[in-house]
Amino acid sequence: MNVEYVNPFLSSLVNVLGTMANTKIVPGQPRLKKDEQARGEVSGLIGMIGPTTKGSFSVTFEESLALEIMSRMLGEKPDSINEEVTDMVGEITNMVTGGAKRILGEKGHEFSMATPVVVSGKGHTITHKTTGAKILMPFDSDFGKVFIEVSFDE
């Protein structure tokens, strides 16, 4: 797993949350994910297929941040994660992966995106079943944390 594959997802998430939700997030230190735990209450997942590899991307929000983004994007703030919030997380997953796809395409790494699946639940786990390393990238904000995970088959 090359950092060249991860940075486009990082910059795309910063861009999507900044432009769509006026929310500034600060990237932390990327690391290998060794356990299965998701780092929040709601996650968007998407599969990716390229000519030479395939993999998956996920973005996990702490509930407080997901609800704040909901409020900023749609002008309403639900009390907890509902279907409108999972719709929003699915859209963000699509937008972030689409942005990363454009950046990677310009570098000659083409891939196609499947449709997103959104998972929620306190204490849920997420495991990318790929042969490559699982990269976990944390971000902090004034309203809570968000994490992305990217992994491709080697």
Add this chain to the structure above:
Amino acid sequence: MNVEYVNPFLSSLVNVLGTMANTKIVPGQPRLKKDEQARGEVSGLIGMIGPTTKGSFSVTFEESLALEIMSRMLGEKPDSINEEVTDMVGEITNMVTGGAKRILGEKGHEFSMATPVVVSGKGHTITHKTTGAKILMPFDSDFGKVFIEVSFDE
């Protein structure tokens, strides 16, 4: 969403659990999934991309059935869902989707599979963010229930 797209996943799951885990499952009545709730404690998800459509598949096991299959496939039965169980669910997700891919390919519906992602957690939700109907198909067994969900963009 045509039933032609769903039956290959049904027959592939029956076949995989029968041959790999010597476990007989009995299909129930397929229905539209209108809520977000997953019907068990551990789910395998995978994205699919074809030339004209894309979508996602999931298979959700009740914990009791997942642990029994684990015992039958690998000769050991853990007390709860651990990383070996999620590995097994990832493998089953790959095998079921691969079987369905072969059947659909013979009918002229080609698609490529991404890598699986496995999610676990009591009360987790799964929402396929596609534009098409979400088909939920229940199966019963002597050890618990298993459910598949298939959805493609229209």
